[in-house]
Amino acid sequence: MKRIVAFVFLFAFMNSWSQSAKTADSLGKVLRQRNLPKEERLMLLIDRAYHHQNIDTSLFLAKRALQIATELNKPVQQARAWEEIGHVERRLGNNDVSLQASLNALRIYESLQLPERQAASYAQLGSNSISDNDYISAIAYLKKAKLIYQNSDNTLNQVLTTLNLGEAYRLVGYMDSAATCFKETLKRNEQLQNDIVQGYSSGNLGMVYSVQSEFATAKELLTEAISILRNLGDDYSTSVYLAALGEIYQKEKKWDLAEEKLREALDMATTAGLKEQIRDFSAQLASLYEIQGRFSDALYYQKKYQIYQDSLVNKASIKKIEQLKSSYEIDKRETEISALNRINSYQKNTLISLVAGICLFIYLSYLLFKGNKTIKKANIDLSDQKLIIANREREKALLLKELNHRVKNNLQMIASLLNLQSRELTGHPAQEAIIAGKNRVEALSLVHSKLYQEGVETRIYLKEYIEELVLGLFHGYNIGFEPDFDIAHISISVDKAVPLALIINEIVINSLKYAYDGIKNPNLKVKVDETNTDLKIEISDNGIGFSKQEGEKNNSFGIKLITSLIQQLDGSIERTNRNGTLWTMKLKPV
Amino acid sequence: MTNQASKVKLLIVEDEILLANDIANRLSDNNYTIVGIADTAIKALDFLSKNQDIDMVLIDIILKGDRDGIELARIINDTYNIPFLFLTSHADSYLIERAKSVRPYAYLLKPFNDRQVSIAIELALKNFAIKMPEKQILGQKTFLPTENQVLQIKDSLFLKKSQHFERVPIEEILFLEADSNYCTVYTRTDRFMYSVGLNKIEAQLPPDRFLRIHRSYVVNINLVDGFEGNMLFIGENKLPVSKSHKENVFRLFRTI
Numbered sequence: 080m081k082r083i084v085a086f087v088f089l090f091a092f093m094n095s096w097s098q099s100a101k102t103a104d105s106l107g108k109v110l111r112q113r114n115l116p117k118e119e120r121l122m123l124l125i126d127r128a129y130h131h132q133n134i135d136t137s138l139f140l141a142k143r144a145l146q147i148a149t150e151l152n153k154p155v156q157q158a159r160a161w162e163e164i165g166h167v168e169r170r171l172g173n174n175d176v177s178l179q180a181s182l183n184a185l186r187i188y189e190s191l192q193l194p195e196r197q198a199a200s201y202a203q204l205g206s207n208s209i210s211d212n213d214y215i216s217a218i219a220y221l222k223k224a225k226l227i228y229q230n231s232d233n234t235l236n237q238v239l240t241t242l243n244l245g246e247a248y249r250l251v252g253y254m255d256s257a258a259t260c261f262k263e264t265l266k267r268n269e270q271l272q273n274d275i276v277q278g279y280s281s282g283n284l285g286m287v288y289s290v291q292s293e294f295a296t297a298k299e300l301l302t303e304a305i306s307i308l309r310n311l312g313d314d315y316s317t318s319v320y321l322a323a324l325g326e327i328y329q330k331e332k333k334w335d336l337a338e339e340k341l342r343e344a345l346d347m348a349t350t351a352g353l354k355e356q357i358r359d360f361s362a363q364l365a366s367l368y369e370i371q372g373r374f375s376d377a378l379y380y381q382k383k384y385q386i387y388q389d390s391l392v393n394k395a396s397i398k399k400i401e402q403l404k405s406s407y408e409i410d411k412r413e414t415e416i417s418a419l420n421r422i423n424s425y426q427k428n429t430l431i432s433l434v435a436g437i438c439l440f441i442y443l444s445y446l447l448f449k450g451n452k453t454i455k456k457a458n459i460d461l462s463d464q465k466l467i468i469a470n471r472e473r474e475k476a477l478l479l480k481e482l483n484h485r486v487k488n489n490l491q492m493i494a495s496l497l498n499l500q501s502r503e504l505t506g507h508p509a510q511e512a513i514i515a516g517k518n519r520v521e522a523l524s525l526v527h528s529k530l531y532q533e534g535v536e537t538r539i540y541l542k543e544y545i546e547e548l549v550l551g552l553f554h555g556y557n558i559g560f561e562p563d564f565d566i567a568h569i570s571i572s573v574d575k576a577v578p579l580a581l582i583i584n585e586i587v588i589n590s591l592k593y594a595y596d597g598i599k600n601p602n603l604k605v606k607v608d609e610t611n612t613d614l615k616i617e618i619s620d621n622g623i624g625f626s627k628q629e630g631e632k633n634n635s636f637g638i639k640l641i642t643s644l645i646q647q648l649d650g651s652i653e654r655t656n657r658n659g660t661l662w663t664m665k666l667k668p669v
Numbered sequence: 670m671t672n673q674a675s676k677v678k679l680l681i682v683e684d685e686i687l688l689a690n691d692i693a694n695r696l697s698d699n700n701y702t703i704v705g706i707a708d709t710a711i712k713a714l715d716f717l718s719k720n721q722d723i724d725m726v727l728i729d730i731i732l733k734g735d736r737d738g739i740e741l742a743r744i745i746n747d748t749y750n751i752p753f754l755f756l757t758s759h760a761d762s763y764l765i766e767r768a769k770s771v772r773p774y775a776y777l778l779k780p781f782n783d784r785q786v787s788i789a790i791e792l793a794l795k796n797f798a799i800k801m802p803e804k805q806i807l808g809q810k811t812f813l814p815t816e817n818q819v820l821q822i823k824d825s826l827f828l829k830k831s832q833h834f835e836r837v838p839i840e841e842i843l844f845l846e847a848d849s850n851y852c853t854v855y856t857r858t859d860r861f862m863y864s865v866g867l868n869k870i871e872a873q874l875p876p877d878r879f880l881r882i883h884r885s886y887v888v889n890i891n892l893v894d895g896f897e898g899n900m901l902f903i904g905e906n907k908l909p910v911s912k913s914h915k916e917n918v919f920r921l922f923r924t925i
Contacts (some may be wrong), residue, residue: 490780494780499687550784
């Protein structure tokens, strides 16, 4: 019964909600496009806050809008945001905050001299004051609103404001002023023909007359209001007026009618789930039955009254809890948003570093790939070259082998030719010269056969070589005793080996040919050793001694050969007679 | 000096004729008989089929014609039971591997001298007698200890005498006589003296044909003409039978 005017106000102010929801969604979509300029964004935020069904979200959006409006220094938008905050806070039950917000809005409108908006603010403040049971303030605000609307041509707003003013008068008990207001609205509505205005005006006026005990007029007006509002499906108002009608009947002691109206009102309230009304009507019914002495019914309704009273008290506490919850939710949301912003910026940084990293990685991969390719190519070239070199090496080795083969074959051929020729000259003095030549060739050949037996070795071992050379000569001259060898394991280069071979050949042949005439235990010794300074070769026999030999004369070519060759070797040779002949050669070590 | 039968007979397979002749001369000087010189594998095989008494073949690995020395050697291995040696100037590992596969009894590397030729022949005979192919191609080779070698090859004994071998067909040996460290081999036509102990030669003789009759005598059982008392008659010779061998000896010659 008390809240009726507030309802009227809300009905006028907050129109279609389903449409609002859609609007809010589409606005949300637009808002999410981040590149909007701030001003546009601001307008959208305000609209969205206005249309949003979720109170918490609305509040958040409105606050955000306020912030942006302040930043941009847009007073109208600031005021609108304040206004919106006022609405939302009221819906949340934070009346003080709501009042403060609305006053802020009003102040801005005043300074901007926007009468229409001022009036709306006053109307809102008034309506809020009614809700807070502060009827005196409500009357003051509504009067100001009405004054402004009187100068404007917005009749509906003027009528609605007058209606609310009337209600405020009625509630504070100024029944005459209230009646004046309602009569005015009824009169004005003759032009507007608004059913709602008609319904409320007559209903409220009826209630005024009821207080003034003009029951007949009151009943008439209330019945009219009920019929109008019932058609409009306004259960709340209808049930309130029904209960008022029931109260009149009670006062007239028309118990049956009173009971009927009250029960109808209660049923309607129950169906519509209007708890406060159920409580009030139950209390009325309880007192009605009490007067009639129907105590059991009275008790039943008294209990019902009690239940609803308790539930409504609960409702208040629940509301309080909800309030706390929602403020907590908002806090949480703000924290979340700032956290999200942080994450967002962090992600942005991460993304940037990631992209940079990927670019760097790709670049490095490319470098690596390129480097690899170069290396591969170089490797291929290298292996090609290696192959060519290897082939050349093989060819070289093959050629060398072939060359060696030919050298050896030819040396053999020369030796064989000399040998064959010497046989033809048996008994001829030239035979000896030919054989000497053959021996020299064979000495050379031996160097080659020792040298080129394996690989491309250019050094030969003296021991092996000298032994074979001397043994060969012993065999050739059919010598019956064995030579002595004492040869160190020394290798020399082929350049030195050939002249040395020829020298040894000459000396040994000389001994074998001339030294052992009449010697009983002939021997021949070859000794080679190496000191730090030189290579020393000694060839000794126990023969007849050189001076007595005819050899010097006979083999003068051999001696010449020895002298020339030792010169070639940069060495020295010395012959001494000591129980035979001792040849001592000294060469530079090699 | 010695008759032809006692000489070791050689075939030379070499396409450088001058070289072949030189080798032939050198070997002849060393008391070897050169049966012939062939310059291709085909001719060599022809020679071999016509002269079954060839004791050894000297083969140059590189030959003109379709077959080289190694292929010839393979055929000789398959067909004739006689030793051969390779003559080559190559120390090429591929060729040597191929050469080794036919298991030659010696290698003679060019250029060579008399000594190397003689050593190679000896080595081949010895390796063939002990059925052991030569593994070492290079490296120093020396003569076998002189005057101390008895080799049995096929039906002959090869006895080393002053740096060459002489061949004595086993069936021609009448008896062997020991005289301190020397030993004399009597054949129908000849006699050979060696500085080898009797035991060493006896070991090379087939035991079913030769019998020890005395500390100093080993006789060819098949060639004993008769006996009288403790004396055996072989050819013109009378040999004593010692008491310790008497029983063994006369068990073979039963009196009718």
